[in-house]
Amino acid sequence: xxxxxxxxxxxxxxxxxxxxxxxxxxxxxxxxxxxxxxxxxxxxxxxxxxxxxxxxxxxxxxxxxxxxxxxxxxxxxxxxxxxxxxxxxxxxxxxxxxxxxxxxxxxxxxxxxxxxxxxxxxxxxxxxxxxxxxxxxxxxxxxxxxxxxxxxxxxxxxxxxxxxxxxxxxxxxxxxxxxxxxxxxxxxxxxxxxxxxxxxxxxxxxxxxxxxxxxxxxxxxxxxxxxxxxxxxxxxxxxxxxxxxxxxxxxxxxxxxxxxxxxxxxxxxxxxxxxxxxxxxxxxxxxxxxxxxxxxxxxxxxxxx
Amino acid sequence: xxxxxxxxxxxxxxxxxxxxxxxxxxxxxxxxxxxxxxxxxxxxxxxxxxxxxxxxxxxxxxxxxxxxxxxxxxxxxxxxxxxxxxxxxxxxxxxxxxxxxxxxxxxxxxxxxxxxxxxxxxxxxxxxxxxxxxxxxxxxxxxxxxxxxxxxxxxxxxxxxxxxxxxxxxxxxxxxxxxxxxxxxxxxxxxxxxxxxxxxxxxxxxxxxxxxxxxxxxxxxxxxxxxxxxxxxxxxxxxxxxxxxxxxxxxxxxxxxxxxxxxxxxxxxxxxxxxxxxxxxxxxxxxxxxxxxxxxxxxxxxxxxxxxxx
Numbered sequence: 001x002x003x004x005x006x007x008x009x010x011x012x013x014x015x016x017x018x019x020x021x022x023x024x025x026x027x028x029x030x031x032x033x034x035x036x037x038x039x040x041x042x043x044x045x046x047x048x049x050x051x052x053x054x055x056x057x058x059x060x061x062x063x064x065x066x067x068x069x070x071x072x073x074x075x076x077x078x079x080x081x082x083x084x085x086x087x088x089x090x091x092x093x094x095x096x097x098x099x100x101x102x103x104x105x106x107x108x109x110x111x112x113x114x115x116x117x118x119x120x121x122x123x124x125x126x127x128x129x130x131x132x133x134x135x136x137x138x139x140x141x142x143x144x145x146x147x148x149x150x151x152x153x154x155x156x157x158x159x160x161x162x163x164x165x166x167x168x169x170x171x172x173x174x175x176x177x178x179x180x181x182x183x184x185x186x187x188x189x190x191x192x193x194x195x196x197x198x199x200x201x202x203x204x205x206x207x208x209x210x211x212x213x214x215x216x217x218x219x220x221x222x223x224x225x226x227x228x229x230x231x232x233x234x235x236x237x238x239x240x241x242x243x244x245x246x247x248x249x250x251x252x253x254x255x256x257x258x259x260x261x262x263x264x265x266x267x268x269x270x271x272x273x274x275x276x277x278x279x280x281x282x283x284x285x286x287x288x289x290x291x292x293x294x295x296x297x298x299x300x301x302x303x304x305x
Numbered sequence: 306x307x308x309x310x311x312x313x314x315x316x317x318x319x320x321x322x323x324x325x326x327x328x329x330x331x332x333x334x335x336x337x338x339x340x341x342x343x344x345x346x347x348x349x350x351x352x353x354x355x356x357x358x359x360x361x362x363x364x365x366x367x368x369x370x371x372x373x374x375x376x377x378x379x380x381x382x383x384x385x386x387x388x389x390x391x392x393x394x395x396x397x398x399x400x401x402x403x404x405x406x407x408x409x410x411x412x413x414x415x416x417x418x419x420x421x422x423x424x425x426x427x428x429x430x431x432x433x434x435x436x437x438x439x440x441x442x443x444x445x446x447x448x449x450x451x452x453x454x455x456x457x458x459x460x461x462x463x464x465x466x467x468x469x470x471x472x473x474x475x476x477x478x479x480x481x482x483x484x485x486x487x488x489x490x491x492x493x494x495x496x497x498x499x500x501x502x503x504x505x506x507x508x509x510x511x512x513x514x515x516x517x518x519x520x521x522x523x524x525x526x527x528x529x530x531x532x533x534x535x536x537x538x539x540x541x542x543x544x545x546x547x548x549x550x551x552x553x554x555x556x557x558x559x560x561x562x563x564x565x566x567x568x569x570x571x572x573x574x575x576x577x578x579x580x581x582x583x584x585x586x587x588x589x590x591x592x593x594x595x596x597x598x599x600x601x602x603x604x605x606x607x608x609x610x611x612x613x614x615x
Contacts, residue, residue, distance in 0.1 A: 149549025
């Protein structure tokens with residue numbers, strides 16, 4: 001009997017992803033029992049749908065009149081049948097402008113988070129898995145980026161390239177990837193010493209395959225949790241920046257800029273400030289609650305609280 | 306411990322140097338320059354060149370960088386390119402205001418977060434705890450600038466208890482400090498609550514209960530001290546976050562501190578002022594991170610021993 005002929009294809013067995021459907025079913029059951037997470041999921045679902053609608057009306061020139069059309073005769077009106085959330089100082093419809101603003105928040109929040117997630121996941125898992133000099137170099141970069149307040153970086157970048165949404169996007173990306181990378185690196189580092197990785201390595205599974213099929217799926221839970229917090233963080237940062245007039249420039253319907261303009265008309269009508277402000281608060285509340293819920297599901301040690 | 310501090314300090318200095326290069330070159334590649342703010346549009350090129358020479362903007366970039374660093378290190382970063390005021394005077398003036406605001410904000414963060422978090426854990430799932438959790442959700446959900454708008458409308462415009470904006474004494478600092486503190490307060494309160502809960506579930510607490518130690522003593526003496534460790538560890542993040550928010554809060558309240566000046570300088574392309582202020586902010590952040598790390602070492606013997614072994 002030749003020793004080189006395995007009875008079972010061990011590599012194939014080891015290489016098969018863990019029972020994904022089972023885990024998903026468990027997660028869904030836990031989600032259903034968690035009221036905070038359900039509320040978060042509900043609000044986030046509304047955010048995503050409104051955001052998609054907003055993206056459509058922002059990116060389709062033929063629909064711009066919805067949020068751009070001015071009519072001074074109906075300026076600063078309270079909610080009515082024609083304008084469900086009232087109008088702003090130029091008589092623009094606040095509901096449509098709000099949807100446009102959520103669209104901006106959605107595009108930037110999700111787009112930037114996806115980008116930093118990719119960078120953070122890649123660098124973090126490489127640093128954690130390979131260790132030594134690669135790890136030192138990447139950890140140095142992480143510490144460098146993570147030490148700075150995001151707003152400071154954003155202000156300096158606004159000084160470099162001028163005001164606009166671009167400076168917010170760059171600043172958030174420059175800082176937040178490090179947050180992902182830190183978490184992923186720490187987790188991969190512990191995982192890399194587990195028996196199943198050693199076994200896979202001994203069986204000759206290539207390194208990149210171990211990384212992709214055994215490391216990455218195992219850290220996806222924390223990555224999802226972080227992602228929902230980071231989308232919220234990006235949305236707040238963009239709004240805050242647009243509020244102090246360093247972010248989106250008019251007539252782009254950024255929620256932060258809308259609050260800033262609307263507060264000037266507070267004595268006449270509170271709606272121009274309240275509508276976008278409440279929208280941001282609900283988006284952030286939803287994403288944070290979803291993040292908390294996901295963390296309870298993916299990190300059972302914390303579930304008791 | 307000493308070795309750790311020296312290594313950490315060297316790292317902080319390297320970080321500052323890298324940041325200074327990034328800030329300096331970053332602001333120079335910006336389109337448009339300060340001469341357009343000083344010389345009127347009808348000014349000739351000769352005049353523009355003249356102004357550039359006076360300000361030292363005609364020298365090669367690398368030379369300008371070393372002059373900048375030399376000036377900062379020797380404590381004379383020059384004058385604002387726009388207003389002509391000495392930068393050191395500006396920093397002294399604005400610095401005190403920001404220091405007042407920042408310290409007030411941080412006091413609010415910890416004076417509220419620690420006791421509220423601790424008591425919420427003690428009265429877990431009781432109305433008090435639910436109130437605290439609701440406050441935390443609110444604090445993290447409402448963006449600080451929107452909170453500022455709401456508070457100004459309520460306390461300054463409607464009730465007329467406090468001024469709308471501007472620098473000044475306690476009354477002028479109260480609203481900005483509350484807005485500044487809110488989010489970090491919520492985060493730290495939640496952390497304090499969950500870390501107290503974790504401590505209360507540990508074996509040593511059960512032993513103390515079995516020994517008949519009064520509940521008050523267990524909570525305030527034993528659980529409290531250990532529960533504080535994560536909160537102190539987070540201070541390295543909390544301080545920079547609070548400091549970063551001064552940029553937005555000072556602009557909203559027209560509170561003329563460092564953050565307000567930095568945003569102004571950036572908008573007006575006043576490099577000399579902007580780069581000095583940005584570097585100052587960075588230095589404060591790097592230094593407070595260093596302090597938080599050192600404090601963390603001091604109060605957590607587990608880390609202290611690990612550092613000694615290394």
